[in-house]
Amino acid sequence: xxxxxxxxxxxxxxxxxxxxxxxxxxxxxxxxxxxxxxxxxxxxxxxxxxxxxxxxxxxxxxxxxxxxxxxxxxxxxxxxxxxxxxxxxxxxxxxxxxxxxxxxxxxxxxxxxxxxxxxxxxxxxxxxxxxxxxxxxxxxxxxxxxxxxxxxxxxxxxxxxxxxxxxxxxxxxxxxxxxxxxxxxxxxxxxxxxxxxxxxxxxxxxxxxxxxxxxxxxxxxxxxxxxxxxxxxxxxxxxxxxxxxxxxxxxxxxxxxxxxxxxxxxxxxxxxxxxxxxxxxxxxxxxxxxxxxxxxxx
Amino acid sequence: xxxxxxxxxxxxxxxxxxxxxxxxxxxxxxxxxxxxxxxxxxxxxxxxxxxxxxxxxxxxxxxxxxxxxxxxxxxxxxxxxxxxxxxxxxxxxxxxxxxxxxxxxxxxxxxxxxxxxxxxxxxxxxxxxxxxxxxxxxxxxxxxxxxxxxxxxxxxxxxxxxxxxxxxxxxxxxxxxxxxxxxxxxxxxxxxxxxxxxxxxxxxxxxxxxxxxxxxxxxxxxxxxxxxxxxxxxxxxxxxxxxxxxxxxxxxxxxxxxxxxxxxxxxxxxxxxxxxxxxxxxx
Numbered sequence: 001x002x003x004x005x006x007x008x009x010x011x012x013x014x015x016x017x018x019x020x021x022x023x024x025x026x027x028x029x030x031x032x033x034x035x036x037x038x039x040x041x042x043x044x045x046x047x048x049x050x051x052x053x054x055x056x057x058x059x060x061x062x063x064x065x066x067x068x069x070x071x072x073x074x075x076x077x078x079x080x081x082x083x084x085x086x087x088x089x090x091x092x093x094x095x096x097x098x099x100x101x102x103x104x105x106x107x108x109x110x111x112x113x114x115x116x117x118x119x120x121x122x123x124x125x126x127x128x129x130x131x132x133x134x135x136x137x138x139x140x141x142x143x144x145x146x147x148x149x150x151x152x153x154x155x156x157x158x159x160x161x162x163x164x165x166x167x168x169x170x171x172x173x174x175x176x177x178x179x180x181x182x183x184x185x186x187x188x189x190x191x192x193x194x195x196x197x198x199x200x201x202x203x204x205x206x207x208x209x210x211x212x213x214x215x216x217x218x219x220x221x222x223x224x225x226x227x228x229x230x231x232x233x234x235x236x237x238x239x240x241x242x243x244x245x246x247x248x249x250x251x252x253x254x255x256x257x258x259x260x261x262x263x264x265x266x267x268x269x270x271x272x273x274x275x276x277x278x279x280x281x282x283x284x285x286x287x288x289x290x291x292x293x294x295x296x297x298x
Numbered sequence: 299x300x301x302x303x304x305x306x307x308x309x310x311x312x313x314x315x316x317x318x319x320x321x322x323x324x325x326x327x328x329x330x331x332x333x334x335x336x337x338x339x340x341x342x343x344x345x346x347x348x349x350x351x352x353x354x355x356x357x358x359x360x361x362x363x364x365x366x367x368x369x370x371x372x373x374x375x376x377x378x379x380x381x382x383x384x385x386x387x388x389x390x391x392x393x394x395x396x397x398x399x400x401x402x403x404x405x406x407x408x409x410x411x412x413x414x415x416x417x418x419x420x421x422x423x424x425x426x427x428x429x430x431x432x433x434x435x436x437x438x439x440x441x442x443x444x445x446x447x448x449x450x451x452x453x454x455x456x457x458x459x460x461x462x463x464x465x466x467x468x469x470x471x472x473x474x475x476x477x478x479x480x481x482x483x484x485x486x487x488x489x490x491x492x493x494x495x496x497x498x499x500x501x502x503x504x505x506x507x508x509x510x511x512x513x514x515x516x517x518x519x520x521x522x523x524x525x526x527x528x529x530x531x532x533x534x535x536x537x538x539x540x541x542x543x544x545x546x547x548x549x550x551x552x553x554x555x556x557x558x559x560x561x562x563x564x565x566x567x568x569x570x571x572x573x574x575x576x577x578x579x580x581x
Contacts, residue, residue, distance in 0.1 A: 010477040011470065011486075015402050018483045022399040026392045026454050027411060033451015034418050037426035037433055044429065052432050106313045113567060114320040116574075117327075120559045122512030124530045125552055128537050129326050132333070132545075136345035162326070167574060174575040223422050226514045230534060255424050256515075270428055277425040284420045 045271040050263040062271035071245045072272060075254035082153065082250060083221035086160050090217050091210070094165045098172035099202075112173070116166035123163075127230020130159045146235040152248030159227055164220065168213045175209030176202070215287050222280050225252040251276055327556070334359050334549035341545040355546065363550035371551055374532040377442040381517065381528060382510045385449035389457050389506050390499055392450060397461030398491055402473075412462070418455030426452075427519055434520045442526050445517065449510055457502055464498040465491075497576075504566075504573035511559070529555045 015022065040052060045062055049055035066072055097115060101108045118126070134145040134155050145151050179202060187201045203210075228234070234246030234253055246257065255276060259269035332348055333341045340353035347353070364371045400408045430448065434440050439448050468491065476486045492499075514530040521527075527535065533555065536548045563570060 010474045012403050014477065015399060015483045016405070019399065019403075019407070021484070022395045022487075023407065023411065026396040026450065026458070027407075029392075029447050029451035030411075030414070030418075030454045031451070032433060032437065032439070033430065033448050033453075034421070034426065034455065035414065037429035038418075038421060040429040040433075041426055052429070100312055100316065103309070103312070105309055105316070107317065111316045111320050112571070113563075114323055116571065117324075117560070117563065120508065120563055121556055122514065122530050124512075124514045124534045124537075125555060128533055128548070128552060129330055131537075132341075132345055133326060133329060162323070170571055170574045223424075225424075226512075226530075229514075230537060252422070252424050256427075259428060266428070273424045273428070277421055280422045281420045 041270060042274060044267065045274045046267075048264070048267045050266060058267065062267040063275070065268045066271045066275060069258075069268070070240045070243050071249065071258070072251075072254055074240075074245050074247070075249045075251045078153070078249065079222060079224075079251045082156065082224070083218055085157055086164075086221050087214055087217045089157065089161050090164050090168055091213050093161065094168035094213065095172050095206075095210075097165065098169045098176055099198075101169070102173055102176045112169070115169055118163045119167050121163075123226025124230045126159055126163055127227050130155065130162075131231050146232050146248075149236065149247035152232040152235070156224075156227060156231055156248070159231060160221075160224070163227070164217065168217065171209050171213055171216075172206065175206040179205045211287075211290075215284075218287065219280065219284060222283065223252055224250050225256070228253045229256075251279075330549050330552050330556070333546065334553045336546055338544045338546045341549065359544075359546040359550035360554070362544065362547040363554065369527055369532060369535070371532065371554060374527045374529050375554070377526055378511065378528040378530075381442050381445055381449075382507060385446040385453075385510045386503055386506045388446050388450045389453050390503055393454055393457035393502075394461045394465075394492070394495055394499065395487065396454070397458045397465050398487060400458070401462055401465040411458075415455040415458045418452075419459060423452070423515065427515065430516075431519045440520055440522050442521065442528075445520055448516065448520055452516070453506060453509070457506065460502050460505075461495070461498060464495065468494055500569050501573035501576040504570050 044052065044055055046057060046059060047055035048058045048062075101112055105111075121129075131145055134151065138144050138147075138151065143151075145155055183201060183205070184197065187197045192201070228248070228250045232248045234249035234257060236248075237244050237246045239245070246254070249257065251272075255269050255272045258265050258272060329345070333345060335349045335355060336353045336359075337355045340347070340349075344353075396411070400412050430452070434445075434448055439445060472490060472494075473486055476490045481489065512530060513528075514534065517526075517528045518531050518534075521531075523531070533548075533552060536551065
């Protein structure tokens with residue numbers, strides 16, 4: 001926005017004098033809550049430490065240990081598989097529910113209310129509720145949720161789908177409602193079948209919603225922690241190459257449990273956190289870049 | 299003519315189908331409700347059975363749930379309420395003020411802060427969680443009364459970004475007129491800008507409320523756990539002693555933690571759904 005001289009004199013200059021009130025408190029909190037911990041985190045990933053006071057520089061050895069840890073590799077592949085499965089499942093189901101609810105249907109608002117409700121419940125409570133349900137079902141077959149990694153993986157997929165489908169549905173509904181009635185009318189006049197209308201008119205027009213939702217489900221899956229902790233806590237665990245591997249652990253939980261082994265692992269946990277940050281950042285930036293390219297083309 | 303009757307038949311079928319799906323969707327919550335009225339041994343034995351004359355214990359689980367696990371539920375609920383309300387109020391007020399400053403003042407601080415906010419949005423909490431705990435301990439931010447500062451700091455990036463999207467669209471002329479009429483920046487902000495920000499305040503407020511109320515890891519790491527627990531911490535603490543714990547009473551605790559959210563949802567459903575849709579557009 002090109003600022004006129006008048007607005008500079010009238011608006012900008014007086015506000016500037018009030019910087020200590022308008023911007024300083026937030027900026028200080030931001031430094032305490034983000035900037036300083038971030039910088040210290042990078043530094044400590046190269047150290048062996050119990051607390052920051054006794055940190056000793058060890059170079060890249062934490063990173064070497066992190067990459068050699070079979071538990072970290074296991075958590076990475078788990079997270080990747082979990083992300084792919086939940087992105088597809090959540091988005092397909094959420095889109096079709098949203099599509100159905102935007103057609104003429106009695107009770108659509110009530111259904112929308114119900115589907116969104118699980119979102120309001122915190123991840124830890126959700127994990128507890130579903131572990132009770134899964135254990136109750138599996139008991140009939142003489143087994144339990146943490147007996148086997150497959151149960152834990154699919155259990156988490158079901159839990160997260162139940163939680164997030166309603167959220168993504170809301171975004172898809174907003175996208176679907178933004179499609180103009182004229183365009184659908186035109187498609188109808190041109191004799192488009194229901195299927196043609198869906199794939200050639202509706203889906204291209206809700207592309208922005210689809211990108212938003214895949215982005216959200218992708219980052220949510222990579223950052224998943226509470227649900228993972230409360231549902232299985234990473235169990236069951238096995239010994240692999242002399243190290244303990246928690247079969248159903250995702251990346252965020254693996255970082256946390258590494259830190260809690262003992263203080264000689266603090267540095268490794270922080271190094272894993274840096275690797276995790278780079279991974280999440282690369283995913284987020286490349287997804288946003290892909291979106292931007294699409295927007296330019298339109 | 300034929301087509302329209304077909305359509306309405308389809309619509310009826312869909313309504314029935316979605317009614318059934320909605321009921322199925324609520325089963326997990328229903329499960330908690332029925333088990334919260336059953337004696338402990340029956341929760342373990344038959345988690346899906348409705349309470350019978352034998353297993354029904356009335357409100358006993360709720361009464362026990364208030365106190366058991368060595369930590370009274372009311373204390374955790376008080377801390378959860380306090381932390382959530384103060385943190386969200388701080389974030390809304392201070393971040394909207396910062397966003398207005400950044401939008402109106404073209405200076406190095408504005409630009410640096412803006413880019414740092416953008417950057418912070420791609421940093422996962424795990425990256426800063428250990429070091430944030432050390433910093434919070436050092437600065438005495440480890441109590442429910444000071445932890446809102448940590449929430450403000452970690453939540454500022456997203457909140458400022460969302461406010462900025464809206465502030466940039468506000469017409470400058472109104473603020474110029476206020477300045478000509480003799481309003482200083484503070485009065486302009488509180489009497490002119492803030493009222494115009496109301497829809498965004500609601501959207502951002504709802505997203506922050508859902509985050510802080512349900513947050514587990516940040517308070518778990520930052521707070522002095524021997525003294526302070528929030529509801530999610532209490533629930534996880536009870537689950538930690540799985541097997542020895544009274545499941546019926548735990549279900550009652552979960553019920554008590556869900557009820558305030560569901561009640562709030564019933565009252566401001568429209569705003570919540572709008573807030574989610576608006577927050578998502580910004581991505």
